[in-house]
Amino acid sequence: MGSSRSNGNTAQIVSYLKDMTGFEIVDLNQKDIGFFDYEFKNREDDFNFLFKGIVQNYETIVFATPIYWYTMSGVMKTFLDRISDFLHKEKDFGRMLRGKNMAMISCSNSNDRPEEFPMPFSRSAAYLGMKYLGDVHAWVQNDTLSAEVKEKIDAFALTIKQ
Numbered sequence: 001m002g003s004s005r006s007n008g009n010t011a012q013i014v015s016y017l018k019d020m021t022g023f024e025i026v027d028l029n030q031k032d033i034g035f036f037d038y039e040f041k042n043r044e045d046d047f048n049f050l051f052k053g054i055v056q057n058y059e060t061i062v063f064a065t066p067i068y069w070y071t072m073s074g075v076m077k078t079f080l081d082r083i084s085d086f087l088h089k090e091k092d093f094g095r096m097l098r099g100k101n102m103a104m105i106s107c108s109n110s111n112d113r114p115e116e117f118p119m120p121f122s123r124s125a126a127y128l129g130m131k132y133l134g135d136v137h138a139w140v141q142n143d144t145l146s147a148e149v150k151e152k153i154d155a156f157a158l159t160i161k162q
């Protein structure tokens with residue numbers, strides 16, 4: 001989960017998805033993860049341990065992001081950028097992504113997502129040798145998930161649990 005708040009709308013959607021799948025949640029907002037640095041100056045922050053834990057324990061990774069300025073959140077983009085650490089150093093861990101599954105769930109306040117929104121995820125999955133299982137857009141209005149949104153997430157849950 002890559003929202004800039006831990007108890008906001010994306011969190012509400014992720015919590016519902018967790019109920020449907022049993023998947024575990026990693027809240028990137030609670031982690032200390034610095035921007036990508038060519039000299040790996042932030043190698044001691046939370047990313048290294050977190051990434052190794054993810055690739056060693058999970059087969060399917062779902063990126064959950066709010067829509068901020070028509071694209072993924074900065075928190076999520078920073079996480080994605082930092083995967084580059086493992087393409088340069090400790091490459092064996094980076095290679096562990098190969099053959100794993102990626103999916104994506106986006107969140108805003110309306111049923112309106114830019115058509116191109118999933119592209120950075122689907123293309124990154126292809127680049128990393130991961131299988132892209134697909135994505136879904138969910139929206140929260142008045143702190144509520146509508147029946148329509150719940151149905152979409154239910155269908156998505158079936159896809160990613162395969």
Ligand SMILES: Cc1cc2nc3c(=O)[nH]c(=O)nc-3n(C[C@H](O)[C@H](O)[C@H](O)COP(=O)(O)O)c2cc1C
Nearest residue numbers: 003004008009010011066067068069070107108109
């Ligand atoms: C910095 C920022 C930029 C946003 N940009 C968009 C946008 O481009 N399109 C959109 O539909 N909603 C946009 N929103 C609204 C959020 O997508 C929406 O409120 C979402 O539910 C927030 O999820 P959160 O509570 O997890 O942050 C933006 C919100 C913020 C804070």
